[in-house]
Amino acid sequence: xxxxxxxxxxxxxxxxxxxxxxxxxxxxxxxxxxxxxxxxxxxxxxxxxxxxxxxxxxxxxxxxxxxxxxxxxxxxxxxxxxxxxxxxxxxxxxxxxxxxxxxxxxxxxxxxxxxxxxxxxxxxxxxxxxxxxxxxxxxxxxxxxxxxxxxxxxxxxxxxxxxxxxxxxxxxxxxxxxxxxxxxxxxxxxxxxxxxxxxxxxxxxxxxxxxxxxxxxxxxxxxxxxxxxxxxxxxxxxxxxxxxxxxxxxxxxxxxxxxxxxxxxxxxxxxxxxxxxxxxxxxxxxxxxxxxxxxxxxxxxxxxxx
Amino acid sequence: xxxxxxxxxxxxxxxxxxxxxxxxxxxxxxxxxxxxxxxxxxxxxxxxxxxxxxxxxxxxxxxxxxxxxxxxxxxxxxxxxxxxxxxxxxxxxxxxxxxxxxxxxxxxxxxxxxxxxxxxxxxxxxxxxxxxxxxxxxxxxxxxxxxxxxxxxxxxxxxxxxxxxxxxxxxxxxxxxxxxxxxxxxxxxxxxxxxxxxxxxxxxxxxxxxxxxxxxxxxxxxxxxxxxxxxxxxxxxxxxxxxxxxxxxxxxxxxxxxxxxxxxxxxxxxxxxxxxxxxxxxxxxxxxxx
Amino acid sequence: xxxxxxxxxxxxxxxxxxxxxxxxxxxxxxxxxxxxxxxxxxxxxxxxxxxxxxxxxxxxxxxxxxxxxxxxxxxxxxxxxxxxxxxxxxxxxxxxxxxxxxxxxxxxxxxxxxxxxxxxxxxxxxxxxxxxxxxxxxxxxxxxxxxxxxxxxxxxxxxxxxxxxxxxxxxxxxxxxxxxxxxxxxxxxxxxxxxxxxxxxxxxxxxxxxxxxxxxxxxxxxxxxxxxxxxxxxxxxxxxxxxxx
Ligand SMILES: Nc1ncnc2c1ncn2[C@@H]1O[C@H](COP(=O)(O)OP(=O)(O)O)[C@@H](O)[C@H]1O
Ligand SMILES: [Mg+2]
Numbered sequence: 001x002x003x004x005x006x007x008x009x010x011x012x013x014x015x016x017x018x019x020x021x022x023x024x025x026x027x028x029x030x031x032x033x034x035x036x037x038x039x040x041x042x043x044x045x046x047x048x049x050x051x052x053x054x055x056x057x058x059x060x061x062x063x064x065x066x067x068x069x070x071x072x073x074x075x076x077x078x079x080x081x082x083x084x085x086x087x088x089x090x091x092x093x094x095x096x097x098x099x100x101x102x103x104x105x106x107x108x109x110x111x112x113x114x115x116x117x118x119x120x121x122x123x124x125x126x127x128x129x130x131x132x133x134x135x136x137x138x139x140x141x142x143x144x145x146x147x148x149x150x151x152x153x154x155x156x157x158x159x160x161x162x163x164x165x166x167x168x169x170x171x172x173x174x175x176x177x178x179x180x181x182x183x184x185x186x187x188x189x190x191x192x193x194x195x196x197x198x199x200x201x202x203x204x205x206x207x208x209x210x211x212x213x214x215x216x217x218x219x220x221x222x223x224x225x226x227x228x229x230x231x232x233x234x235x236x237x238x239x240x241x242x243x244x245x246x247x248x249x250x251x252x253x254x255x256x257x258x259x260x261x262x263x264x265x266x267x268x269x270x271x272x273x274x275x276x277x278x279x280x281x282x283x284x285x286x287x288x289x290x291x292x293x294x295x296x297x298x299x300x301x302x303x304x305x306x
Numbered sequence: 307x308x309x310x311x312x313x314x315x316x317x318x319x320x321x322x323x324x325x326x327x328x329x330x331x332x333x334x335x336x337x338x339x340x341x342x343x344x345x346x347x348x349x350x351x352x353x354x355x356x357x358x359x360x361x362x363x364x365x366x367x368x369x370x371x372x373x374x375x376x377x378x379x380x381x382x383x384x385x386x387x388x389x390x391x392x393x394x395x396x397x398x399x400x401x402x403x404x405x406x407x408x409x410x411x412x413x414x415x416x417x418x419x420x421x422x423x424x425x426x427x428x429x430x431x432x433x434x435x436x437x438x439x440x441x442x443x444x445x446x447x448x449x450x451x452x453x454x455x456x457x458x459x460x461x462x463x464x465x466x467x468x469x470x471x472x473x474x475x476x477x478x479x480x481x482x483x484x485x486x487x488x489x490x491x492x493x494x495x496x497x498x499x500x501x502x503x504x505x506x507x508x509x510x511x512x513x514x515x516x517x518x519x520x521x522x523x524x525x526x527x528x529x530x531x532x533x534x535x536x537x538x539x540x541x542x543x544x545x546x547x548x549x550x551x552x553x554x555x556x557x558x559x560x561x562x563x564x565x566x567x568x569x570x571x572x573x574x575x576x577x578x579x580x581x582x583x584x585x586x587x588x589x590x591x592x593x594x595x596x
Numbered sequence: 597x598x599x600x601x602x603x604x605x606x607x608x609x610x611x612x613x614x615x616x617x618x619x620x621x622x623x624x625x626x627x628x629x630x631x632x633x634x635x636x637x638x639x640x641x642x643x644x645x646x647x648x649x650x651x652x653x654x655x656x657x658x659x660x661x662x663x664x665x666x667x668x669x670x671x672x673x674x675x676x677x678x679x680x681x682x683x684x685x686x687x688x689x690x691x692x693x694x695x696x697x698x699x700x701x702x703x704x705x706x707x708x709x710x711x712x713x714x715x716x717x718x719x720x721x722x723x724x725x726x727x728x729x730x731x732x733x734x735x736x737x738x739x740x741x742x743x744x745x746x747x748x749x750x751x752x753x754x755x756x757x758x759x760x761x762x763x764x765x766x767x768x769x770x771x772x773x774x775x776x777x778x779x780x781x782x783x784x785x786x787x788x789x790x791x792x793x794x795x796x797x798x799x800x801x802x803x804x805x806x807x808x809x810x811x812x813x814x815x816x817x818x819x820x821x822x823x824x825x826x827x828x829x830x831x832x833x834x835x836x837x838x839x840x841x
Contacts, residue, residue, distance in 0.1 A: 055405045102587050108401035109344050113535055114586045117579040120532065124576035128569065174709065177697040181686045188684040190668035191646045191677075193702030193752055197667070237413060244406060275421035281414025288407040289395060 022153040030149045034221065036262040037156045038214050042235065043242035043254035044163045045210030050248050051170070051179045052203040053186070055112040057236050058099065061119035062092055062208040064231035066215030068126060071139050071225070081144075081220065088216045089209055096208035100201045123231035138226030141219060152221050159217065160255075163210050167251040179203070179249075211239070234277065241280045244287045247294025256295055311443045316565040317558060322450040324557030325457030329512040330530045331537035332461060332549045333505035338538065339546060340481040340501040343393060344401075346408040346531060350415035351381060351506045353527030355513025357423060360522050363430045370432070370514040371452060377514055378507045385506025386499050393502065412528060419524040427521045435518065453515045460511060461550065464504070468546065477501055536578040539585040556581065598657075599624040599756055599787050600645075605654035607640055607811075614640040616811035618654075622756070627778070627788045629802030629819070631795075633832055637811040638791045639681050642758050646678045647671045659755065673704040677754030679745035681761045681791075685733035692716055692729040694744060695751045702752030716751060723747045723777060739770040746777065756787045763794045771797060795823070807831070 018037075022030050042059065049056040069088040073079040079087060103114040126133045133139065145151035170176060178199055181189035190196045219225050238261070239254075246257025261283065268276035287294065334348050355377060359370035370377075392411065396403045437448040468474035479487040480497045488494060516526065537556055541548030560574040567573055601621040607614050614637040622628050630638055643649045645656065647668040656664050663671055686694050695716040699707050707715055720726045723743045733741065742762050749757055759778070763771045775797055782788050782801075792798050798805060798819060805822045807814040809831040815822060822828055 050402070053402065055402050102583075106586055109405065110539075110586050112405050113344075113539065114583055116532070116535075117582040117586075121576050121579045121583070124572065124579070128572045128576070174697070174700045174712075177689065177693055178701060180688045181697050184686045184688060185684040187648050187668075188680060188686070189697075191648065191672055192698040192748055193669045193672040194697070195667075195669045195701075237409075240406065241410075272421060274425060275417040278414055278417035278421065281410045281412070281417060284406055284410025285392070285414060288399075288403050288410065289392075292403075 018157060022150045027149060030153060032262070032266060034149065034153050034156055036259055037153070037160050038218060038221075039238055039242060039262055040255045040258035041156070041160050041163050041210055041214045042239035043246065043258045044160075044167055044251070045207040045214070046236075046239040047243045047248060047250075047254045048167070048170070048203050048207035048210070050243060051183070052200045053108065053183045054104075054200060054204060055108065056115045056204065056207065057112060057233070058096075058115035058118050058204075058208065059211045059239050060231055060233055060236035061115070061122045062096070062211035063215035063218070063235045064119075064122055064126065064227070065092055065095065066212030067219035067225055067230040068133060068139070068215075069212075070216035071141050071219045072132070074141055074220075075139065085213065085216050088212050092208050092212035093205060096205040097201065100204045104197060104200045104204065119231060119233070119236065123227055126227035126231060133227070136226060136228075138224060138229075139219070140224040143223045144217075144220040152217075156217055156221075159210075159213050164251055164255070166206065171251060175199070183249075237277070237280055237284075241284045241287070243294075245283050245291075245294055247296030250294075250296050253294050253296040260295065308443070312565065314442070314444045316561045318444055318446060320558030320561030321554065322447065322454050322557075323561070324553040325454040326512050326515050326530075327533055327537055327556055328461055328549050328553035329457050329508050329515070331534040331541070331553060332464065332546055333508040333512075334531070334534040335538045335541065335546045335549050336464075336501050336508075337505040340477055341389075341393070341397070341498045343397065343404060343502075344408070345393075345502075345505070346405065347411040347415060348505070348509055348534060349527030349529065349531030350412050350419075351384070351509040351527070352513040352516065352530050353419060353522065353524065354415065355381060355510035356516040356520075356522035356526060357419065357428070358510075359514040359517030360428050360430050363432065363517070370430075370517050371456065374456070374511050374514055377510050381510035382503040382507040384510075385503040388506060389499050389502040394498075397498075412531070416524045416528060423522075423524070425524060427523045429521045430517060432518055447519070449519050453519060456511070456515070460508065464508075464546070473497075473500060533578055536582045536585075539582050597624045598622065599659060600789075601657040602645070603655045603657075605641070605644060605656070606652045607637075607644055607649065608652060613811045615644060615651075618808070618811065618813055620806055620813065620816070622787060622789060624755075624787055625782070625785060626803055627782050627790060627801050629798040629805040630789060630791045630808060631793070631798060631805060631822075632808035632814070636808040638808055639760055640811075641808070642678055642760050642789075642791065645671075645758060646676055669701070672702050672752050672754075675704075675753070675755035676758070677702075677749035677752045677756070678758035679742070679749050679760055679762055681764070683741040683745050685736075685741060685744055687733050690730050690732055691725060691736070691744060692720065694733065695719055695747050698748040698751035719747050719751050722750070722780075724773070739766050739774075742766070742774065743777075746774075746781075750781065754786060756789070757781065758789050758791075760791045761793060762790075763792060763797055775800065799823075 021033050025033070042063070046056065046059055066088045069091050070084040073087045074081065074084040099118055103111050106114055127136055129135070170179070178189065178194045181192070181194060182196055182199065186196050215230065219230065242257035242261050243254040244257070245261060246255065247253030264279055265276060268279050272278070330349070330352060334345065337343050337345050337348070358377060359373070362368040362373055363370055392407065396407050432449065434448045438445045439448060439451070440446070468478055476487070476492045476497050477500065479492055480494050484494060512530070516522065533556065537549055537552040540552035540555065556578055559577060563574045563577055564570045598621045603619045605615050605618045618641065630641070632638055640649070644651045647666055651664070654664070655662065658671070658674060658676060661674070663674065686697065689697070692713070696712050699712050699715050717726060717729065720729050723746055725740060725743050725747060728736065728740060733744065736744065746759070746762065762774055766774070771794060778788060778790070778801060790798070790802060802819060804816070805819050806816045807822055807828050814827055814831055815825050
């Protein structure tokens, strides 16, 4: 019983800390906090797809799609901020369903390759249509909330909170049974009545929506982006590695992974300015070989948090 | 240059480049077909070999093309070690883990190269780099021609090995019917090792070629993984034999798009990805989930 | 009345004709036995019936409706339940959750969330697994895994139950327990197709038996007729000879 309470104490402390963080720190840490939260959204969104046994490289594509759609509707069509976000989400849903419809019939490896191709095609399109997207020069938008980082922090915290709520709902409702069954044996799941295609499509779309939101937030927050950044594979890589490091198929895992990895990355960036991404490769390899359940899994082995 | 010559030049350029694609892709196809393992780090071996080629030439004046037998042997061993240490542990662990692991290795090697060699593009000038032979007003780069010939020799060699030798028959048996092969006493472990050795060895030869006609930089390998995937997907995953024509299609269509579309070199990147998407969707639907 | 009718069903894998022009129908309420040597195509037939594999040719009618191209979950909702020859428990879920998932997703009428637990427990009670409901499949014995397969199928409230070698590898006493269970399931009005190698079970349960060989129907009839048929004996012996080579 005592252990049971400790878990809630930790969660409560984390929430309070996340809430007061921007008010007790300076600009640099605020900025770092914002990026960490954004990556937590991405990692969680990657996990949404992973729960349906989908290794997706499309997150890079949806992140960039979100960034560009939101920035362009804001700039060229004069949409207010929230509408530009909504437009990005709407387009993402359409694209995700279309892409999912085409690719979800493919089994694991083929799906991964197809999503990789999708992200790269979007990159080329962004580069090759300079009249619309600004081409390699990229796009600039006015800074979010007039550069007030506290507000930006609240916005991205809100998006993360939404993702967490969705994630917890998926974990607690009967859907988690369906996902877990599909991972073990999709055939058995489908003859027991699980509409596997629909759940794959749903989790893929859901995960696309949150990558898109992260991208839309990113472009307004940093005020400028170029195709090589918004459609950088690094984004997909980071979300994947954070989820694997923290622990797949959980809510706390990806969030924890994002925090830990962002801290490590920040440290590495100072020591090795070029090639700090090496840590992502190392963690991915080590995580797969030695930590199949991620940090959350380690934590479960230490009985006290159970 | 006449329209006909332009067309001919584009065609020849496409054919000349497709040799490297075929070499890079056949390794990927071999690993996938035999070991049922998709190696997303395949291109990084190519990249490492390209750096090695540049190092050999600039430090010791050794011609990369002449060094291919040595490099192939070296990378064959590297491939075998790679199999033993990293591939084998995840072979039974499911597709998701394989993809993530090899992708992790790919990121690791890219950034290792970035740390060791920096992000700058490196080239060397072998004496014949800019030499060309002309027929009917169409230029054949001597280096590219040599490379295409070497690719053909290697690929034909691979097919002969697969068709005629004991090892080759074992490899084909394991790729077609793993259980049956085990029943007739074929050591699948050894076959996997050899297949991955050859795959990595071929990647290294393609890398040496890159060092002559192209360049080395940390990301060059991943590009070839992606192009290799496009070829392999078009040929049918795991189909070593379809690789040649698929490489030709890729090389020629890239070359034509580069020549005839406005700002075409930029679009050629999208083309091979559309080939992947199209090829996958047409070819491989989820048939059975049992 | 016919509950299931298949006409000229065909399925090949490369050069192997796993199911080759098979036709038969099943009466509502009966227990139909399907026997045949290994590789005869029995499991493939089940895969075609529940929609896990697309078929090459033929037609499947269930309760008067053409279900030939329906996806597996829809067939499940219509009332086709099955077990797998090689048990496929969801290893991340407890025994109770393994059944609950079938209860939640497998019924055409939604089972309300708050009754799922009770509903699943009742089914586990029926097959005799209630005391193990909180265990994970990794801790179950072979007979228990088979019972779990049956329990999951039952939780989808099937009208037709396809049982693929549920007795394989069990001791005689364990067989009797499952035999009684199948009889009890059938009395409740569930039609059963039973693929089985244990002949005693086929004899005791099935009114009608179909013998398959090389994907085709070799013969059909009551157990005594079929067991005495020369062709059937040859089919089994013939396979054994080739197997011994
Ligand atoms: N997924 C599959 N891929 C290829 N061949 C298969 C597959 N499933 C079954 N077969 C082949 O089809 C034939 C029938 O198999 P199966 O239906 O399992 O027979 P049974 O259940 O009667 O023992 C066998 O020759 C088997 O090798
Ligand atoms: Mg069988």
